[in-house]
Amino acid sequence: MAVDTAHSAGAVAGSGSSILPGALKDAFLTGLIALGLLGPLVGFETVVIDGALGLAYRPLVVAIMVGIIFAGRLILNLTVWSPNRPPKAQAGPGPIARGVVAISPAFKPALFAFAIGFPLLAAAMTGGLSESRYLIDLGILILTYVMLGWGLNIVVGLAGLLDLGYVAFYAVGAYTYALLATSEPVNAFFASFLGETFWANWAFWFCLPAAGMFAGLWGMILGFPVLRLRGDYLAIVTLAFGEIIRLVLINWVDFTGGGAGIASIPRATFFGIPFTAGEDGFAALFGLEFNPMHRIVFLYFVILALALITAFTTVRLRRLPVGRAWEALREDEIACRSLGLNTTNVKLSAFATGAMFGGFAGCFFAVRAGFVSPESFTFDISAMILAIVVLGGMGSQIGVAVAAAVMMGGMEMLRNLGFLKQVFGDSFDPSLYRMLLFGFAMVAIMIWKPRGLVSSRDPTIYLKEKKAVSGSLVKEGHG
Numbered sequence: 001m002a003v004d005t006a007h008s009a010g011a012v013a014g015s016g017s018s019i020l021p022g023a024l025k026d027a028f029l030t031g032l033i034a035l036g037l038l039g040p041l042v043g044f045e046t047v048v049i050d051g052a053l054g055l056a057y058r059p060l061v062v063a064i065m066v067g068i069i070f071a072g073r074l075i076l077n078l079t080v081w082s083p084n085r086p087p088k089a090q091a092g093p094g095p096i097a098r099g100v101v102a103i104s105p106a107f108k109p110a111l112f113a114f115a116i117g118f119p120l121l122a123a124a125m126t127g128g129l130s131e132s133r134y135l136i137d138l139g140i141l142i143l144t145y146v147m148l149g150w151g152l153n154i155v156v157g158l159a160g161l162l163d164l165g166y167v168a169f170y171a172v173g174a175y176t177y178a179l180l181a182t183s184e185p186v187n188a189f190f191a192s193f194l195g196e197t198f199w200a201n202w203a204f205w206f207c208l209p210a211a212g213m214f215a216g217l218w219g220m221i222l223g224f225p226v227l228r229l230r231g232d233y234l235a236i237v238t239l240a241f242g243e244i245i246r247l248v249l250i251n252w253v254d255f256t257g258g259g260a261g262i263a264s265i266p267r268a269t270f271f272g273i274p275f276t277a278g279e280d281g282f283a284a285l286f287g288l289e290f291n292p293m294h295r296i297v298f299l300y301f302v303i304l305a306l307a308l309i310t311a312f313t314t315v316r317l318r319r320l321p322v323g324r325a326w327e328a329l330r331e332d333e334i335a336c337r338s339l340g341l342n343t344t345n346v347k348l349s350a351f352a353t354g355a356m357f358g359g360f361a362g363c364f365f366a367v368r369a370g371f372v373s374p375e376s377f378t379f380d381i382s383a384m385i386l387a388i389v390v391l392g393g394m395g396s397q398i399g400v401a402v403a404a405a406v407m408m409g410g411m412e413m414l415r416n417l418g419f420l421k422q423v424f425g426d427s428f429d430p431s432l433y434r435m436l437l438f439g440f441a442m443v444a445i446m447i448w449k450p451r452g453l454v455s456s457r458d459p460t461i462y463l464k465e466k467k468a469v470s471g472s473l474v475k476e477g478h479g
Helices: 002-043 060-079 094-128 130-158 167-181 184-194 197-225 231-251 292-318 319-330 333-338 343-369 379-390 397-417 418-424 432-446
Strands: 044-049 052-057
Touching: 002 044, 002 060, 094 130, 094 292, 094 397, 130 292, 130 319, 130 343, 130 379, 130 397, 167 184, 167 197, 167 231, 167 343, 167 379, 184 197, 197 343, 231 379, 292 319, 292 343, 319 333, 319 343, 333 343, 379 397, 379 432, 397 432
Parallel strands: none
Antiparallel strands: 044 052
8 A cells, every 4th residue: 555655646746747848848839929929019119219200129028028928827837737637526606606605695785885985985085075086987987887797798698699799889879869969959949948958957867768779779770680690600790780880980970970079068967957166056056065076976876876777677687587588598599499489589688678778878978078989989898898797707797897897997007006117117108008917817717717707696586595506507607
């Protein structure tokens, strides 16, 4: 027995040393590929030399990045990807998933309370309401992408339909509000009956449901041609749809303003009460000292309410027959048909519902920015929203919210990493590397958590006792 133990120990030691050359070779090749890619993309920098535009090279930055990639690949080869690593067999939720499910009842109310009190917390941290403008704007940005992620989660996470053109519905909602709010005939019509300022004060509240309905209608228009498509073919068609909408916005100059966009969009009001310094303004009506931040805080609570409505509606729809039909379609379309479900209506309902929430978010974006242009609705936005859904865990509400906060908030916080200039030089701008870090995050999550940050799901229906459904027990890990 002792001889066998010594022999097995020697075999393990020998195998451990034998994988080192292969790991080094693979890491070296990966470093060479990284050098070939990052050398021209990251190394070259445009600079002004004697009044003319020229190129400068940054070998230190390239060397550090290639070194990080080499070390990371070597560590992965020796640990996670090691052939000597025993396979991990797990049937059911792991300890982390069970812990998440255990704290979920307390985590959701705590997260809701934090969201409600965030403006007050931001003001306390920065020393005043005016000083908290940056943090509240960041909160608005995060909540906007949370809402967009939850809207796309209906299409991708619940119905299993890969949509790469979700930004098109975002654009439809934004332009619906921008065109209606700045329309002279519409303004003149309401002015003749209800006063000159009526439409400017109430445009957002009238256009918000209209933007959702128009976006939902375009979701159905997109759904009809792609009813027979799945997988990569569906992704290509939806990508084309997003680009078609953007090109129409650019080239239909008489209607959309073309590349110049639409400016002077009326701002949101407190249900008809403008946030102005006059006697009829919000501050005077409620006996407050006028502060422009009142409008920003109000917009924060508007997008928070819209996001909560999106989450509440999604949760309720999952428990209805249409929600269970989405999940059946995601798991197996052929089995879904064999059960007598009309997959045409199921797909259309998923596209229309997800598009409607994208339209709501687009309308809010227009009123928040006060300006819209086709450059605000590029494919990058669709890719970002889809990545948030994938990173958070397709079908998971909490996972999508956490992923949106981490990705959008983390990338925005890169602007505050000024101390890195002491390492890489004064010309180093961390915010320029946000997409590179985003790519690293995608690779990391696909390696360690391929089913997303939250891989377990609460069951839609259950018998007597609710038990978490592990992502490993269902197709594609949606749960």
